[in-house]
Amino acid sequence: MTKEDVNYMQIALQEAEKALEKDEIPIGAIIVCNNKIIAKAHNLSETLCDSSAHAEMQAFTAASLYLKSKYLKNCTLYVTLEPCVMCSGAAYWAQIDNIVFGAFDKKFAHIDKKALLHPSTMIKGGVLEKECSEMLSLFFQRKR
Amino acid sequence: MTKEDVNYMQIALQEAEKALEKDEIPIGAIIVCNNKIIAKAHNLSETLCDSSAHAEMQAFTAASLYLKSKYLKNCTLYVTLEPCVMCSGAAYWAQIDNIVFGAFDKKFAHIDKKALLHPSTMIKGGVLEKECSEMLSLFFQRKR
Numbered sequence: 001m002t003k004e005d006v007n008y009m010q011i012a013l014q015e016a017e018k019a020l021e022k023d024e025i026p027i028g029a030i031i032v033c034n035n036k037i038i039a040k041a042h043n044l045s046e047t048l049c050d051s052s053a054h055a056e057m058q059a060f061t062a063a064s065l066y067l068k069s070k071y072l073k074n075c076t077l078y079v080t081l082e083p084c085v086m087c088s089g090a091a092y093w094a095q096i097d098n099i100v101f102g103a104f105d106k107k108f109a110h111i112d113k114k115a116l117l118h119p120s121t122m123i124k125g126g127v128l129e130k131e132c133s134e135m136l137s138l139f140f141q142r143k144r
Numbered sequence: 145m146t147k148e149d150v151n152y153m154q155i156a157l158q159e160a161e162k163a164l165e166k167d168e169i170p171i172g173a174i175i176v177c178n179n180k181i182i183a184k185a186h187n188l189s190e191t192l193c194d195s196s197a198h199a200e201m202q203a204f205t206a207a208s209l210y211l212k213s214k215y216l217k218n219c220t221l222y223v224t225l226e227p228c229v230m231c232s233g234a235a236y237w238a239q240i241d242n243i244v245f246g247a248f249d250k251k252f253a254h255i256d257k258k259a260l261l262h263p264s265t266m267i268k269g270g271v272l273e274k275e276c277s278e279m280l281s282l283f284f285q286r287k288r
Contacts, residue, residue, distance in 0.1 A: 089230025
């Protein structure tokens with residue numbers, strides 16, 4: 001875990017905070033390309049009434065638009081929760097270089113998501129895990 | 145394979161034809177809810193410069209918008225090619241009842257996509273398989 005990872009994950013957490021304020025499951029994502037943040041997004045599934053409106057999906061689309069490229073070369077996705085199957089599949093198509101996530105997704109731990117990613121994509125988990133997990137726990141506690 | 149399956153897959157093939165006309169990989173999808181077509185879409189990955197703009201993803205979003213529901217209850221997705229990992233993951237979140245596809249996706253045959261779907265989702269393949277495969281073969285032959 002580098003200092004850079006921590007700094008960028010803090011910005012992804014700020015995105016998750018925006019989702020929390022909208023009563024959305026608090027997940028945030030950013031995409032960094034050559035040390036520049038080119039996309040910021042947060043979960044909008046309820047707001048958009050679209051179960052595919054995950055933070056990562058929106059970040060991929062925004063980053064592609066910015067780079068004018070379907071492929072996210074030299075890019076790193078920072079996301080506060082381990083990507084789901086859908087988002088792992090989207091990362092495959094985007095051929096993103098790196099994925100750094102915060103909290104581990106325990107519900108879908110039985111699915112080997114590394115096997116779903118492009119062979120050139122590196123993945124690293126547990127950056128600011130405690131902070132990322134706590135934001136999710138807070139949300140689900142409130143709902144109960 | 146019912147007569148209904150064939151009829152709806154023909155409409156999905158018409159969508160794939162629209163993608164072909166745009167020089168996109170020709171894949172089409174429709175969503176049927178209680179015998180009514182509520183969404184039609186085709187692959188727009190190149191046009192939108194977005195590797196996640198698969199026919200199914202757009203169809204899910206359009207159907208949710210139409211139904212004003214994140215969940216696609218009483219819905220069937222007809223798609224000309226077996227859904228990829230990303231689209232299978234999106235189908236999981238939408239909890240769609242049925243998926244009917246045409247051609248089998250040989251490249252990703254090693255991934256058990258049934259295992260990625262929601263337990264309540266039924267999946268059936270090979271409807272108008274020849275027609276769906278031929279449209280894809282035609283596209284890739286032209287590209288060579």
